[in-house]
Amino acid sequence: MYEGNLIVSIIPARGGSKSIPGKNLRKLLNKPLISHSIEQSLASHYIDYTVVSTEDLDIAKISKKYGAKVLLRPDELATDTTPTEPVLINAIEQLLEEGINPKYIVLLQPTSPIRRIFDIDKAIELLIAGSGDSLLSVRENRSFFWSRDGYPLNYDYRARPRRQDKQWELVENGSI
Numbered sequence: 577m578y579e580g581n582l583i584v585s586i587i588p589a590r591g592g593s594k595s596i597p598g599k600n601l602r603k604l605l606n607k608p609l610i611s612h613s614i615e616q617s618l619a620s621h622y623i624d625y626t627v628v629s630t631e632d633l634d635i636a637k638i639s640k641k642y643g644a645k646v647l648l649r650p651d652e653l654a655t656d657t658t659p660t661e662p663v664l665i666n667a668i669e670q671l672l673e674e675g676i677n678p679k680y681i682v683l684l685q686p687t688s689p690i691r692r693i694f695d696i697d698k699a700i701e702l703l704i705a706g707s708g709d710s711l712l713s714v715r716e717n718r719s720f721f722w723s724r725d726g727y728p729l730n731y732d733y734r735a736r737p738r739r740q741d742k743q744w745e746l747v748e749n750g751s752i
Contacts, residue, residue, distance in 0.1 A: 578622035578700055584671065584678040585617040585625070585696075587644065588663045589686050590654050591632025600635055600686050610635060612689035614642040619693045622700045623682060629667040630654075647671070680704070688750035699752045714746040 577583065589600040589610050596602070600610045610628065617626040628639035629647050631654035636646045647670045653663050664681065671678065680703065682696065695713070703711040718739065721729040730745060731737060 577624055579704055581679040581704060582677065583623050583625075583680045583682060583700060584627055584676065585620070585623045585682040585684050586664055586667045587613045587617065587626070587628045587639075587684045587686055588660055588667075589628055589630045589632070589635045589639070590658075591630060591635050592654060592656070594656060600630075600632075601638060604689065608638050608642075609689060610639060610686045611642045613684045613686045614639060614644045616689075616691060616693055616696060617682070617684055618643050620682075620696045620700070621693075622697055625671075625676060625678070627667055627671070629663050682752065684752065685750040691751040696752055711752070713749050713752040715749045717745040717747045 587610065591598070591600070593599045601608045603609070604612060614626055614628065617623050626644045627647055628635065628644040629649050630636055630639065631649050631651055636648065639646050647667050649663060649666050652658075653666055660683070664683065668678070668681065680700065682700065684691075684696075691713070699711055699713065717730070720731055720736075723729055731742065
């Protein structure tokens, strides 16, 4: 708990990926992919509950083994086209039914496990101390993008800047 705020991390992990079957259970550094996000959440100084939302019983079993609370979600929230927000709402509703009323939710995507515990904690500190109602992690874009039609998207090709002079965009990275 940080400054009296109940903080819950929610890790959405679907079992039915078609692009990489079983991706959340694939091994990364000899452990299931999802275990990295669970361990990082549990190691946070501020997160009170680590929750995995899934419809997959194998993911649920592994998640429990690594110390997460598992919330089973309905199959209609586990399709290829399901956005993340309804999954979060479903998990929060289940938590509220159990008497767990979080002030803050930390979304940790299991497919973005390269994050430091320090970064999770710093993000929580910044959010609570700041004036915003949400926070996300980003990376700096260092690429010159072109459309499929052959038009530059993030610079003027007639006055191409040097990389070190360009004002780069920020790209969401899914870590926090």
